[in-house]
Amino acid sequence: MDRRTVIGGGEHPFVVLSLCSYGDHGDYQVLPRGALSLDLVLIRDSLLGRGFRAAIDGDHLLADPDGCQAVLYECGRAVLESVRPDSSDAAWSIYSSMVAQESPPHRGAV
Numbered sequence: 001m002d003r004r005t006v007i008g009g010g011e012h013p014f015v016v017l018s019l020c021s022y023g024d025h026g027d028y029q030v031l032p033r034g035a036l037s038l039d040l041v042l043i044r045d046s047l048l049g050r051g052f053r054a055a056i057d058g059d060h061l062l063a064d065p066d067g068c069q070a071v072l073y074e075c076g077r078a079v080l081e082s083v084r085p086d087s088s089d090a091a092w093s094i095y096s097s098m099v100a101q102e103s104p105p106h107r108g109a110v
Helices: 040-049 088-099
Strands: 003-007 010-021 026-032 054-057 060-063 069-073 078-083
Touching (some): 003 088, 040 060
Antiparallel strands (some): 010 026, 054 060, 060 069, 069 078
């Protein structure tokens, strides 16, 4: 099932995949269905402003939103580890709250 969120003024579809389940928590991957270019600096600053730890490490953003560990790439792909509760809805909620903070379109976005 596709999930949708507005980023940079446009609506984008995503898919949420379960990678591992540990009973009370799980690991998930979120993938955009089309070309996307996120502004990782803007997302990092938004997360920091909301009290989360976040840092850019090379080509990706590392963060700890809602008690999980997130790795977010400029292309929109993300890996979310230790999502609680273990559900794709919880993973999507975490992901969409991270990327929805990006309002202006990123230069070079397709």
